[in-house]
Each structure stands twice: as C-alpha cells, then as structure tokens.
Amino acid sequence: MGKQLLLGNEAIGLGLIRSGCRMVTAYPGTPSSEILSSVIRLKTHAPEVVYTEWSANEKVAFETALAASWSGLRAATAMKQVGLNVAADPFFSAAYTGVVGGFVVISCDDPGPHSSQTEQDSRLLAHAAKVPVLDPSTPVEALQMTGLAFELSERFQVPVLLRPTTRLCHARQSFESDSGLFPATAGPPPKGFRKDPQRWAATPAFRLKLHVELIQKLKAIEQEFEASILNRIQGSFGENGTAQLGVIASGVAFHTALQALRDFGADLPVLKIGTPYPLPRRLVADFIRRCERVIVFEEPDATIELQIPDRTRVRGRLDGTVPQAGELTPERAAAILAEALGEAGFPVPATADELLTALVEELAIPPRRPRLCPGCSHRSAYFAIKRTFGPRAIYPGDIGCYTLGTNLRALDTCLDMGGAVTMAAGFYHAGRLLGDERPIVATIGDSTFLHAGLVPLANAVHTGARFILVILDNHTTAMTGTQPTLASEVGADGAAAEPASIPELVKACGVRFVRMADPYDQDPFQELLKEAQSFTLAAEGGPAVIIADRPCVIFDPTPIVAHPIPVTVTEECDGCRYCVEAFECPAIVLRPDGSRVDIDLKTCVECGQCIDACYKGFIVPQLELQHA
Ligand code: SF4
Numbered sequence: 001m002g003k004q005l006l007l008g009n010e011a012i013g014l015g016l017i018r019s020g021c022r023m024v025t026a027y028p029g030t031p032s033s034e035i036l037s038s039v040i041r042l043k044t045h046a047p048e049v050v051y052t053e054w055s056a057n058e059k060v061a062f063e064t065a066l067a068a069s070w071s072g073l074r075a076a077t078a079m080k081q082v083g084l085n086v087a088a089d090p091f092f093s094a095a096y097t098g099v100v101g102g103f104v105v106i107s108c109d110d111p112g113p114h115s116s117q118t119e120q121d122s123r124l125l126a127h128a129a130k131v132p133v134l135d136p137s138t139p140v141e142a143l144q145m146t147g148l149a150f151e152l153s154e155r156f157q158v159p160v161l162l163r164p165t166t167r168l169c170h171a172r173q174s175f176e177s178d179s180g181l182f183p184a185t186a187g188p189p190p191k192g193f194r195k196d197p198q199r200w201a202a203t204p205a206f207r208l209k210l211h212v213e214l215i216q217k218l219k220a221i222e223q224e225f226e227a228s229i230l231n232r233i234q235g236s237f238g239e240n241g242t243a244q245l246g247v248i249a250s251g252v253a254f255h256t257a258l259q260a261l262r263d264f265g266a267d268l269p270v271l272k273i274g275t276p277y278p279l280p281r282r283l284v285a286d287f288i289r290r291c292e293r294v295i296v297f298e299e300p301d302a303t304i305e306l307q308i309p310d311r312t313r314v315r316g317r318l319d320g321t322v323p324q325a326g327e328l329t330p331e332r333a334a335a336i337l338a339e340a341l342g343e344a345g346f347p348v349p350a351t352a353d354e355l356l357t358a359l360v361e362e363l364a365i366p367p368r369r370p371r372l373c374p375g376c377s378h379r380s381a382y383f384a385i386k387r388t389f390g391p392r393a394i395y396p397g398d399i400g401c402y403t404l405g406t407n408l409r410a411l412d413t414c415l416d417m418g419g420a421v422t423m424a425a426g427f428y429h430a431g432r433l434l435g436d437e438r439p440i441v442a443t444i445g446d447s448t449f450l451h452a453g454l455v456p457l458a459n460a461v462h463t464g465a466r467f468i469l470v471i472l473d474n475h476t477t478a479m480t481g482t483q484p485t486l487a488s489e490v491g492a493d494g495a496a497a498e499p500a501s502i503p504e505l506v507k508a509c510g511v512r513f514v515r516m517a518d519p520y521d522q523d524p525f526q527e528l529l530k531e532a533q534s535f536t537l538a539a540e541g542g543p544a545v546i547i548a549d550r551p552c553v554i555f556d557p558t559p560i561v562a563h564p565i566p567v568t569v570t571e572e573c574d575g576c577r578y579c580v581e582a583f584e585c586p587a588i589v590l591r592p593d594g595s596r597v598d599i600d601l602k603t604c605v606e607c608g609q610c611i612d613a614c615y616k617g618f619i620v621p622q623l624e625l626q627h628a
C-alpha cells in the first residue's frame, strides 16, 4: 500500500480489519461515524467475512457485537460518547460477565462540544463500569491501539474501551504501511458460543463472584500498564533527576501540550499516559515525586487527575488551572503553560499561535450560525408548523439536522435521542395539572424515531397523552453522512435489507391518526396540521402523527432536479428581512445596504419553497415574471 494519508476514524477502521475483527456494529454519531464506513470499504480485502451493521441504536449495536465476542469472534462496536449512555446498561454488565473473543468498544468524545449535547468523558463512564481504557493521541497510534485493545481484551477476558476524541477522529496523518494489510494478529480460532449460565446468565449471587473476578483482573491490568510502552516520559528532568514543572497528558492533549512547550523552547518532562484507566499509579506517583509542580492536560474531564490520591503538587481541571469546560485548544494550552512557566522562572516569548490569533481577530470575520441546507424539507415543515401554531405552542424537538428548527422558532427543547416524544407527553400531563392548554407539536427525524422514539410513543398512547408528533422523514440519517436507517431498503454494506415501515410501526404503537404528507406542499400540510390538532382535542382523540415525507436534498436530489422551480425577487422587495429571518434559506441574501434581498444562484437549488416565505408575494417563480 505504501504511504497513505489516514483520517483518524479510517485508521481505527483499518486497525479493526488488520486485527481480524469479524463483526463491527455502530450507530452513526459525530465524531465516530466514519469508523464503520471505513470498515465497510476495507472489508472486501479482509481474508475472512466481516459482518457490519448500522444498528437501530447503540444498545442494539453493543449487544449484537457482544454476542459475537461470546461466540469467540473478535468484535467491535463504535459510537459517540452520548451513544455510550444509551449502551450503558450492557456496558456495565459486560464488564462483569467478561468476553471470549476480543471485544473493543469505541466511544468517541467531543470536547468543545462541536456536535453533541454534552462534553462528557467516556473514560469516566468506563471507570464507573470498571472497563480498561486506551487513549490514543494520533491516528496512527489509534490504529496500533486497536490491535493492542483486542489482545488485552482476550488475555484478560474483559471489554476494552478505545477512546479517541474529535480532533483525532477527523485529523489526517500519513501512514507508512508495513509488510502487509493483514498481519497475523487475529486471536485464537473461534469455537462458537459455549454455554456457561453461571457467567452469561449469572444471578445476583454469581454477579458478586464476577465482580470480585473483575477487580482482580483490573489489578493485573494496572500492573501491566505500569511497564506498558503506551505510557512513557518525553522531555528531560534536570541534572539532579528532578524538575520544577512537569506535565502529565493523554490523548490529543499530549500533543497540544508538547507543541506549546516546543514553541516556548522549554524542555520539560512530559508523562504521556495512553492507559488512563486503570491508571498506572506507581508510575504516576514516581513522576509527581520528581516534580515540584505537575499540570495534567486531558480531555474532556479529569479522569487521570481523579485517580491521583495525593494532589498536593498537581494542577489541572479540578483546581481550575485547566478550564473545567471547553476544548483544550492550542491557544488555551499555551496560555496555561505560559503562566506556569513564568511562575517557575522560565522566559516565555510570544508564540506563533498568539500572533496568528491577533491577525485573525483583526480580520473581524462576522459570525454565521449553522443553517439548514438550501432546499431542506425540514425548513418547509417548520415553516408550516410555525405558521399554523405561532409562538404560543410548545415545540419539543430532538437530535438531528432538524435541531436547527430552533432558528425557525419551531423547536423549544432538545434533550436527547427520542426526548421529543417523551417530553411532549410530559408537557401534556404537566399542562393538565396546570390548566395549560397550549398546543404541543413535537418533531423527530426518521432515524431518531427508529432509534429511541417508538417506546416513548407507545408509552404516550398508553398514558392518554395528546400532542402532534411530526416525523421528519428524509429517508436517511442525514446529519452524520446519510447512513441507512431501519426503514432503508439497503443495509450498511449496500446489500438489500428488509425495510421497516414507519407508518405501520406508528400504528402498532396504538396511534389512530397517522398521515403522510409532503412538507413542500405548504397549504395542504398546514391543513393537515390543523386536522391533527382537532384530533388531539376530540373526545375520542389521542396523539396524532404526521409523517413529513421528502428525501434529504443531499441524499436524494432527484425530486428537485426533476421539477426545478427557479425563483427571483421582484423589484418591489423592501428589505423587510422577514424571509431572511423566518425562512432562513442560505440562498436568500440581504444586500449589504439592507435595501432588498437577492437569490444567490450559486447556492439556490431551485426548490421554489421560498415563494411562500414572502408574505407580500415578492418572491416569484422566474417563469411567472417572464410571462407577466
Ligand atoms: S422578499 Fe419579501 S419578505 Fe423578503 S425581504 Fe423582500 S419584501 Fe421582505
């Protein structure tokens, strides 16, 4: 293969294939989504069949892959950090039961956060679950650690968490391929599932025994980590073997700290920790003993720091030396180290980063908030919802591109996957207690509905809740790269799959008002919303579900391409900005002097949806203008 440039997630995918992993399951979520796509791309070169699956949710993904491990196969499951919450139940339990074939759980954290609800640290969840963690700092190290994770998992018969972060997942690194793509690193030949009810179906009495076993395994793993090549000291102590200042760092933060020290020309000892749990405590204590002060750089939380019993000389997130929220950017790391170096008497010159930051600030680039794509059908659905129910209604929302419905003032809440449905029911029951009769219109995407919306909907029907649920069905998991859903006719690797029927599933939950409609048809869609509201208020009514059916414009532009509606803005436009703010299509552009808007023909996809967005009728089809 020679030299290649690998994305962090591709490196992990390559690591899975090179390690002889036979099953990889995942639910898409930024920053983890490219891991399974890479495995799908690479698996055609694998010596043996590799089963891949975009699962309905992370719990399903975890348990499916775990069954493969219990059958003796190497298996892995990939998700983002909030996905690990969804899979937390089997994650904790699997640590007790253990595994047979190497089992690697990949949970990608999102310091910042860039595209998540929380900045949570998967390493802390692993600590709570007693699952060992490997924390790569570069794409190539992630590739290497993937293989090491399988070996560790097999030797100690525990699941192992591989925990990359956004900057690693989406960074590229050149990779020199060695002797071949598939060195013989695969584990022992699988023997199939062997019955052992005291382990695989352990009752509470046996669970205690398994817990004791797990604690012993962790002690042995910690012992091994004390001498692991994944933990090493870079930089130098002084002549007497001590230093005024030292750094302990893991993951991407290791390189961030190292770069800042290089920029300052400071040669300090840096202990790189690749195994943050269980922490090699003797190694860490010895390092701290040799430094007058130590700063811990890790993301996104204080997993290493919390495992250091004596923190008298330790600074980090816990005492606020490192900010307790937000990404540890190069600028932040440089500022923290500059202060610490200054206090320790090192000269601190201005860094290239500081000069660059000043230059960027000078440019005064205006901020632009994220917006739905031109032609996105979610915009049309939200526009209709807002026109029908106005600002008074309560709008529970969910996780996906359509969370941007908040810009259109038709989305009030966004808690977690499936939260729109449960919260809509909760608002209904709370409203009954309070005498609050405001309409409730919840929105959820098709993938999110199939991930976590079904049980909440059945629960809402069962408890007699009344609200409108609009399922924004764009036929794909759009936000993470258009992966298939359970309703798709193809599976993860493009082979034919049995599509689930969303309307039938909704009916099976007990919903009696189920309609499908195209949100591009503004007037009928608004009429349908009114009809749904009447159903929620009727004596014999209940929750009403509308499936807003129109493919994602990126995933399948065919309907627009087949029926383009070029538009233009007439000379009467007075620049009132209503269309800009209420419809927010990126192709509608206000002139710098604010006098009027124009259509940006480079961005416009000719969906024609903005014709309804000017209530004065100044956005018109081009054809109409030509004929006038
Ligand atoms: S097109 Fe209509 S809504 Fe948009 S700025 Fe002009 S007058 Fe206002």
Ligand code: SF4
Binding pocket: 374, 375, 565, 566, 567, 585, 586, 587, 588, 599, 603, 604, 605, 606, 607, 608, 609, 610, 611
């Ligand atoms: S036709 Fe209107 S709504 Fe559609 S992309 Fe163009 S400007 Fe946006």
